[in-house]
Amino acid sequence: MRILLVAKPWKGGLAQYLFDALQDLFPGQAQWMTTYPDSLADYLAYRIDKRKWQRDRVARINASDYDCALFINHIPAFRDLHTDRKHILWLTDAPRLSVGDCTPFKRIYLSDAGYAEDLFKVINPAHYRGELAFACHPKVHRPAPAARNPTGCCFIGNKDNQRDLWLNGLIASGMRPVVYGNYFLRTRLFWQHPQLFRPALANAKMGEVYARHRISLNIHAQVVRHGTNMRSFECAAYGIPQVLDYRDGLAQYFEPDTQMLISHTPGQMADQVKYLLAHPDAAAGIAQRARTRALAEHTYYHRLLSILADWLSPAANTASRQLVTSLIAHQETPA
Template identity: 25%
Template sequence: MKIVIFGLTISSSWGNGHATLWRGLCKNLIRLGHDVAFFERDVSYYAAARDFHELPGGRLELYSDWETVRPTARRAAGDADAIIVTSYCPDATDATALSLDCARAIHVFYDLDTPITLARLSTGEQVPYIGAEGLGCFDLVLSFTGGDAVFREFRRLAGARRIEALYGHVDPDIHRPAASQPHYRADLSYLGTYSKDRQHTLESLFTSAAAVRLDLRFLIAGAQYPPDFPWSPNIYFVRHLPPSEHAAFFASSRLTLNLTRKPMAEMGWCPSGRLFEAAACGAPLLSDVWEGITEFFEPGTEILLARDRSDVLAALERQDDELRRIAAHARERTLDQHSSARRARELVALLEGIQQHDASQPAFEES
C-alpha cells in the first residue's frame, strides 16, 4: 500500500510523545513493503531540537505552511491507498479536506491524544484538528486509548463509524538493554514531559518518596518543567533526553516510574509508549494504576503498581534479583505483544479489512 500521513511531528521527540511512535511504526510499515510519506509542518520549536532528519526507505516532507505544500500533498495523496490524519496535526482540517477529495483512498483519523479530544468534545469546545463535520467522514478512527467507553464516546460526540484501538508500542532496535551510565544512575527514575494534569501524581508518588528517602538518588528527564517544580537535593534532572539516550537512561535505573495523564487514567486502557520503551530496555516497571493495565502487564510478575507513596517506598525495598525477574518478564511480553512491528501488522490488517468490506459498517456496536 501507499500510505500518506499528516501528523504533528516525526522529526523531533522534544516535548511530545508522537515522534518516537511514528518512527517505529513507519520503519516497520516500510519493512513490510509499504510506501510511506510523512508530512510535517516545520515549526521552530521542533526544528531547534530535531533528532530525526529523514525517513529511511520512505519520505519525510517538512513544509513551512499549508498553501505552499498543498500541490505536493495533493500529488502524494492522489494515488494513496490510505491517508492518515492525526490529532494535533496543525493542518489537520485542510489535510482532511484534501484526503476526502481522493476517492480511492481509505480515510483514517488517528487520535494519539484521545482523552484530551473527548474531554473537549464533551464540553462543546472546538477541537482544532477535527472539522465541523466531525469524524463521520473517516472510514476508520484509530484511538491510542481503548475500551468500550471510549469507542461509545467517539461515536456519540464525533459521529465516528468504525473505531479501533491502536495502542502505543516500542521499537526494540532503539529501545533495548544497554550499559549502565553513571550520569543516569538512579534508584527511581521518571521520563516524561511536564504536564499539569500529571503533576499531582508525580508529587504524590515521586517527589514525596524522594523527600522520605534522602539516601537514594532520584532522576527526572523531560522538557518544559517549570521553575517552581518541588525539587529536593536528591532529585536530579535531564532537560531533554533524545531517543538515542533512552536505553542508557533506563538501563541505569534500578526502578523506573510510569505516570499517566489524568484524563487518560480516568478512561483507562491507556498504556503509554514510555511504558513499553522502559520494558524493552530491561528496566523494572513501577506504574500508577488505571483500568485495563492488567491486560498489558501482570502485576507482581511483570510490573509493580503504586497507588500511593507507601507503595513506592515498598517497591524500592525489593531485592535486586526480584526486580530483575520482573523486568525480564516484562521485556519478554513487550517484545511479543507491544513492538512497533506488531502494531504495523495490526494497522495493515485493519486497512486490508476495510478494503475487503463495506467501509460504512461500524466496528463497534453499542450494547
C-alpha cells in the same frame, strides 16, 4: 502494497518508529508525508501561510496513488481529503474534533479508549475500530550495557499537574527519583529540589539513562484516561523494571505484579520501589517478563499488521507475521 504515512515528525518518535517499521514490513513501498515542516523551505512557507501549506499537503495526498494511507492525528485541512475506505485515522492523546472532521476516514482508532464517548459525538460510531495502543520499536528500544553501579530510580517525562502530585508524594515518602524532562529550570518542583532534576534528553539517549538506574517510574500524564502511554512499552523493551500509577485498561497490555508493579498512591509507589531495590532478583524477573511480552505482542510491527489486516491476504498476513518474528530475532542478535 503501497502505503502512505501522513504524520507530524514528533520529538517523541512515534512517526519515525512507524515509518521505519513500515519500511521493514513493506520494503520500497512506504512513503511518509509530514503534516508539519521538516525542511527550512517548508518551514518558511508554513510560517508565511500555514493554511495554504496544509491545503497543498492535502492536495498532494489526494493526487497520490496508494493502497492504504495511515494518518496520525487530525488537522483541519483533512476536511478536504477525498473520502476513501483506504484512509485509516489513528488519534492519539486527547483529540479535539468537530462534526464532519472525520468524514474522509472509514477506519478510526484511538490510542486511549477513554475518549471513545467523546469521539462518538462527532463521528459515525460504526467507523470506530477500537483502541490501538502505543508500542515499542525493537531497533531502538533495547537494553544498553548496564552501568557499573546503577542506582535508585528515574523518571523520564514532562511537566504535568498529575505528575506534580505524584512526585511531591514520592519525595515526601523519602524517595529521591532522578527526573529527566522539561521540569528542569521551569517548575516550582525543580527549584524546591534542584538536585533531583536533569534536562530533557533525546530519544536515542533514553537507553543510557535506564542503564544507569535500577528502576523506572512511569507516572501517567493527566490526559491519559485508559490504557497506558508510550513509556510503558518502551521501558519494557529497554529491560528496566517499572512501577506505574494505575490506569484502567493497563492490565490488558501487561500483567500487574508479574510484568510491572502498579500503584494507587504515591506512598504505595514508594514502597514498591523500595521493595524492588531490596530484591534485585524479583526486579530482574519483572523486567524480563515485561520485555518478553513487549517483543511478542507490543511492537509497532504488531500494531501495523493489526490495522492492515484487511489489506493482506491470509497468506500475506502469515508471511508478514513470520517476517516480524525474524526481524525481532535479528534485532536481538548482538552486532
